[in-house]
Amino acid sequence: MPPPPFHPACKMNFKNLLEYLAWLYYQYLLITGIYVLEPWEKSIFNSVLFSAIAMVIYTSYVFVPIHVRLALEFFSGIFGGQPESTMALMN
Amino acid sequence: MTESPATKPADGDVCQRVKNGLNLEKNGVLKSLHRCHEQQPKHHCQPEEEEVHAASHHDSQYNRPFLESFEETPMLVAVLTYMGYGILTIFGYLRDFLRHWKIERCHIAREKEEQRDFVPLYQDFENFYTRNLYMRIRDNWNRPICSVPGAKVDLMERTSRDYNWTFEYTGRVVLDVINLGSYNYLGFAENTGPCADSAAEITMKYGVGVASTRQEIGNLDRHEELEKLVAKFLGVESAMVFGMGFATNSMNIPALTGKGCLILSDELNHASLVLGARLSGSTIRVFKHNNMQSLEKLLRDAIVHGQPRTHRPWKKILIVVEGIYSMEGSIVRLPEVIDLKKRYRAYLYLDEAHSIGALGSRGRGVVDYFGLDPCDVDVLMGTFTKSFGAAGGYIAGKWELIEYLRSHSHSAVYATSMSPPVVEQIITSMKCIMGEDGTTIGCDRVRKLAENTVYFRRRLREMGFIIYGNEDSPVVPMMLYMPAKIGAFGREMLKRNIGVVVVGFPATPIIESRARFCISAAHTKEMLDRALSVISEVGDLLQLKYSRRRIQPSLSLPCDDIVFEDIDD
Ligand SMILES: Cc1ncc(COP(=O)(O)O)c(C=O)c1O
Numbered sequence: 001m002p003p004p005p006f007h008p009a010c011k012m013n014f015k016n017l018l019e020y021l022a023w024l025y026y027q028y029l030l031i032t033g034i035y036v037l038e039p040w041e042k043s044i045f046n047s048v049l050f051s052a053i054a055m056v057i058y059t060s061y062v063f064v065p066i067h068v069r070l071a072l073e074f075f076s077g078i079f080g081g082q083p084e085s086t087m088a089l090m091n
Numbered sequence: 092m093t094e095s096p097a098t099k100p101a102d103g104d105v106c107q108r109v110k111n112g113l114n115l116e117k118n119g120v121l122k123s124l125h126r127c128h129e130q131q132p133k134h135h136c137q138p139e140e141e142e143v144h145a146a147s148h149h150d151s152q153y154n155r156p157f158l159e160s161f162e163e164t165p166m167l168v169a170v171l172t173y174m175g176y177g178i179l180t181i182f183g184y185l186r187d188f189l190r191h192w193k194i195e196r197c198h199i200a201r202e203k204e205e206q207r208d209f210v211p212l213y214q215d216f217e218n219f220y221t222r223n224l225y226m227r228i229r230d231n232w233n234r235p236i237c238s239v240p241g242a243k244v245d246l247m248e249r250t251s252r253d254y255n256w257t258f259e260y261t262g263r264v265v266l267d268v269i270n271l272g273s274y275n276y277l278g279f280a281e282n283t284g285p286c287a288d289s290a291a292e293i294t295m296k297y298g299v300g301v302a303s304t305r306q307e308i309g310n311l312d313r314h315e316e317l318e319k320l321v322a323k324f325l326g327v328e329s330a331m332v333f334g335m336g337f338a339t340n341s342m343n344i345p346a347l348t349g350k351g352c353l354i355l356s357d358e359l360n361h362a363s364l365v366l367g368a369r370l371s372g373s374t375i376r377v378f379k380h381n382n383m384q385s386l387e388k389l390l391r392d393a394i395v396h397g398q399p400r401t402h403r404p405w406k407k408i409l410i411v412v413e414g415i416y417s418m419e420g421s422i423v424r425l426p427e428v429i430d431l432k433k434r435y436r437a438y439l440y441l442d443e444a445h446s447i448g449a450l451g452s453r454g455r456g457v458v459d460y461f462g463l464d465p466c467d468v469d470v471l472m473g474t475f476t477k478s479f480g481a482a483g484g485y486i487a488g489k490w491e492l493i494e495y496l497r498s499h500s501h502s503a504v505y506a507t508s509m510s511p512p513v514v515e516q517i518i519t520s521m522k523c524i525m526g527e528d529g530t531t532i533g534c535d536r537v538r539k540l541a542e543n544t545v546y547f548r549r550r551l552r553e554m555g556f557i558i559y560g561n562e563d564s565p566v567v568p569m570m571l572y573m574p575a576k577i578g579a580f581g582r583e584m585l586k587r588n589i590g591v592v593v594v595g596f597p598a599t600p601i602i603e604s605r606a607r608f609c610i611s612a613a614h615t616k617e618m619l620d621r622a623l624s625v626i627s628e629v630g631d632l633l634q635l636k637y638s639r640r641r642i643q644p645s646l647s648l649p650c651d652d653i654v655f656e657d658i659d660d
Contacts (some may be wrong), residue, residue, distance in 0.1 A: 012631050023632075030633060033175030035575035036227040038254055041182050 152426035154462050159561045172572045172602045183223030198256040228578030229255040239282040242613035244270040271608040272592040276449040277536045278613030279480030279520040286519040290512040297511035309508035321485050326465045330487035333502050334509045336474030337363040339484030342502035345371040352407040383427045390435040408437035414446025414457040420560020420568050429467045440470040448478025454524045454537040481516040536612035543610045550623050555636035567608040577604045583629045
């Protein structure tokens with residue numbers, strides 16, 4: 001997959017997807033600063049970061065639907081109880 | 092941090108561009124606002140990134156456009172840089188914790204057991220930084236070389252098995268690395284040619300030194316000749332030379348000023364000037380980098396209020412500036428400084444360490460660059476370490492000044508005199524620049540350096556890097572910002588056979604890490620082209636092309652009226 005044309009990476013030409021992913025990983029190393037760390041520190045950082053991300057995704061997958069449903073019920077409890085006539089007035 | 096109310100988009104259709112020196116941490120908010128009416132009037136005006144010190148209302152004093160730019164740090168980059176330092180700091184604390192509990196070995200100096208309850212020696216931030224950040228990318232600094240540091244240099248290859256705590260030499264040599272790191276502005280760092288030959292000859296005749304001071308038995312005829320030559324070169328009455336540039340500053344300022352005197356010092360002055368000013372015991376006030384409004388305000392305050400408490404007038408006011416600032420690549424606004432100095436009757440101390448030889452059509456430094464009279468500068472100081480490929484420093488000025496220093500300066504009284512071969516190297520190279528050797532080599536080199544500088548800077552800017560400093564300064568700082576990129580840039584460049592200097596904290600503010608290229612007259616066009624293509628390649632690899640400025644044909648045109656505002660107080 002070549003990077004999209006407007007992407008900063010378009011100045012680099014990659015032979016294949018693997019090379020592109022390696023470049024992305026390199027950017028990740030540089031931006032977070034973990035490029036300078038020793039391998040064991042890198043793996044600690046990566047595992048902490050990825051487990052945090054995984055937890056966020058998991059919790060949102062588990063809890064967001066419930067909260068959304070509760071919120072919907074709550075608001076429909078407030079607005080649903082309004083008499084029809086208010087709507088008519090507003091129109 | 093780099094954003095301030097003043098850089099927020101201005102309302103309406105007037106696009107205000109903030110032009111100041113460096114980032115606001117250093118420069119406060121004292122700045123000149125340039126109003127630009129011509130920029131997309133309807134469009135919500137983005138904070139304009141580019142900050143150009145155009146030769147504003149003082150145009151008349153400059154014989155050529157004074158273009159100096161310090162593009163602002165992009166917000167996102169600043170945030171990511173702080174984040175990177177944050178992450179590295181956390182790991183630093185982790186490692187310190189492990190070292191403290193002896194889980195891992197500590198390789199660096201620390202208090203002995205017996206000293207445990209004493210005041211801690213290694214606990215301040217700089218030690219933490221050295222231990223936990225600098226050590227990780229230490230392979231980029233102090234690389235041993237094994238050839239003359241000319242346009243190309245040979246490096247001794249070294250590896251580290253314990254992540255830069257110790258190095259091993261592999262015995263191999265990295266040949267012909269293009270040297271973009273030496274202050275070899277005029278290419279006089281050579282081991283062949285007239286300079287080297289005459290230095291060798293003098294060594295045979297005089298030996299390498301007399302191990303005595305100038306005031307005792309260390310005064311040689313070559314020293315006197317050199318002093319006369321320096322005075323002639325600079326166009327002043329008298330000059331005096333010292334064996335070390337750093338000591339020239341730090342020992343002569345105390346001889347010039349003392350208690351009851353005021354030193355006005357640029358905030359980015361070199362450590363030697365700072366040390367000298369502190370040793371002198373005078374009051375020191377710091378003005379914003381190259382900011383004439385700030386300097387004038389300090390001068391005016393000093394004259395109006397006099398010394399604190401007693402309100403007596405200051406005995407002397409000494410303005411201390413440098414010619415080229417080696418970390419920013421900026422050139423001092425000398426015409427304006429001289430103007431102020433004359434108006435307020437202050438003295439001026441100009442350190443030309445980087446500019447002597449490297450600036451001006453005749454290689455006479457900033458004074459020549461601006462076409463001014465050297466007698467307007469009270470104390471001209473410079474070093475022979477850079478352009479002349481030697482070592483040492485000089486002070487030049489009025490005859491009375493030099494005679495006074497001869498008897499009062501510590502480095503004249505106590506320091507051993509300069510080594511004769513070094514003196515000879517300076518004499519030969521200086522004569523070469525002056526054209527006294529009957530060739531045009533010196534002239535050609537000065538011109539070549541100016542050409543190389545303009546070319547290199549223009550190409551880098553076109554590639555989209557953020558470059559600091561003046562168009563004509565041979566010191567070219569290129570911003571890297573992120574801590575990991577300091578290490579990565581140095582390593583990737585060396586892999587491609589280019590030697591560069593990368594600079595980070597404490598030499599620069601913490602987020603403004605940079606690579607500093609020093610252009611030399613010895614660089615050929617091919618070398619520069621090769622270096623530029625490699626820099627571009629590495630720049631793409633590391634995503635260093637931060638600049639969001641369009642390449643404009645002219646920078647000083649769009650500003651029609653200029654308002655100087657003092658929003659400081
Ligand atoms: C502005 C300035 N002054 C003085 C010095 C000291 O000169 P030297 O290296 O000859 O001791 C330097 C050197 O780096 C410098 O940059």
